[in-house]
Amino acid sequence: MLSLTKEDRVRMLSAVSRKGAAFTALRIVVITISLALLVMVPVTGLARVDLWGGDHLLLGESVDFFAALKGSIIAMAIMYGGTFISNMIVGRFFCGWGCPVGYVARFGEDVANSRSKLQEILMHLKGASFVATFIIAVMLWWVDPRVMIDGSPTAKAVTAGIFLIMTLGGLGHAFIWRFGFCIHVCPIGLYYRLVTSKAPVGIVFKEIPNPCIECGACEKICPVKIDPKALGTVVEQKATGFDEEPERYGDAECIRCGDCIEACKMVFSKEAGAIPPLRFGRVDEHDSQDTSSASSP
Ligand code: SF4
Ligand code: SF4
Known part of the structure; x- marks a missing residue:
């Protein structure tokens, strides 16, 4: 194998994010749907707990705190249940495409791969806007946004303070921790690992024809x-206690x-008509390959 340095990885990431238009565009579509679903639940009144004004909602009706909390927990469980079902078909696809936390990690990589100061600033702004949007989407589940207009100065300050703290945490994740969170800490990721x-x-990985x-x-x-x-x-x-199950790398x-x-x-892009050996597909199409490196991920 050719020896590639960390700088090579940075150059490749940069090139992929510039030229990998198909996946970049598709990822934006998937993450937009994911965020829209997250926002839809409180905004349509399907479920929302209002810690400020007590205007708790469930299925569009005003309800008490515990009914709204129960509804919110069920809505979250349904959304995460969807990711568990998708995990059975396409593995951790949600982590790589639909999870806002994973998407935030990508902004950190984009900042690191910027080729000029201006691009770096733009990437920071893009990342910060996405993080702020995500935090607002999460907060909508817990507070009526009218608090920022009709709330008392204390209510406004507390809401803005929570927003700032969560946004700073999100930025820290984006620019420091990045995918380390997805690998080692995320509870959904840990579930998938188990x-x-x-x-x-x-x-x-299929070698034919290239x-x-x-x-x-x-x-x-x-x-x-x-x-x-x-x-x-x-x-x-x-x-497993019942059977011996094969584990796949x-x-x-x-x-x-x-x-x-x-x-x-x-x-392979410079070779006309070349079909690269890596692709999405059915795992049982995988060519057998030397897996001596596979036992130590
Ligand atoms: S092996 Fe999986 S996680 Fe790694 S780059 Fe490919 S698709 Fe992404
Ligand atoms: S699968 Fe593609 S990218 Fe990976 S080592 Fe082979 S040619 Fe290079």
């Missing part, structure tokens, strides 16, 4: 630091972000 999905759809040139670009760009070429290969047998880690595919596409 119950690996064996989803039928994922990143597939062989891998072992450039290492896909590995270098992967935000969760795994080898995309080895995904799907069986690495060990897991004792990367099921618990790969967030199906597609960065490795974009990097691989770029490597």
Whole structure:
């Protein structure tokens, strides 16, 4: 494999975010739908707890605090239930495409990959706007936004203070922690790590018709630091108590972000008609490959 430095990764990330238009546009669509769903619940009155004015809502009706809280918890459980179902089909796709926290981590990478001061400032502004929008979406579940117009000075100050603290936390995540949160801390990610999905759809490595040139670009760009070429290969047998279940490399880690595919596409982009070996597809299409590196993700 070619030796690639950290700077190579930065250059590749930068090129992928500039040229990977198909995935970039698609990711914006998916994250917009995700945020719209998050906002829709409190704004339509499906469920909202109003810690300021006590105007609690459930299915559009005014209800007491506990009924609204119960409704909010059920709405959250349904939304997360949707991601668990998608996990059974496409693995951690939600982490790589629909999760606002994961999306925030991408802004941090964009800032690090900026090629000029102006671009860096613009990326900071873009990231900060997204973080602020996400925090507002979360706060709408807990407070009627009219507090910022009709609220007392104390209510306004408390609401603005919570917004600022949460936004600063989000920015810290974006520009310092980045995907480290998704890998080590996120409770949804931890759940996925515990119950690996064996989803039928994922990143597939298939050598026909173009062989891998072992450039290492896909590995270098992967935000969760795994080898995309080895995904799907069986690495060990897991004792379940009832049966011996085969465990596939990367099921618990790969967030199906597609960065490795974009990097691989770029490597092959100068060859007319070339089909890169990495792609989305059915995991059972995966070519057998040397997985000596797969046992230590
Ligand atoms: S293996 Fe590819 S799709 Fe999976 S997390 Fe890494 S870069 Fe993203
Ligand atoms: S799969 Fe593509 S990006 Fe990865 S090493 Fe092979 S040619 Fe390079």
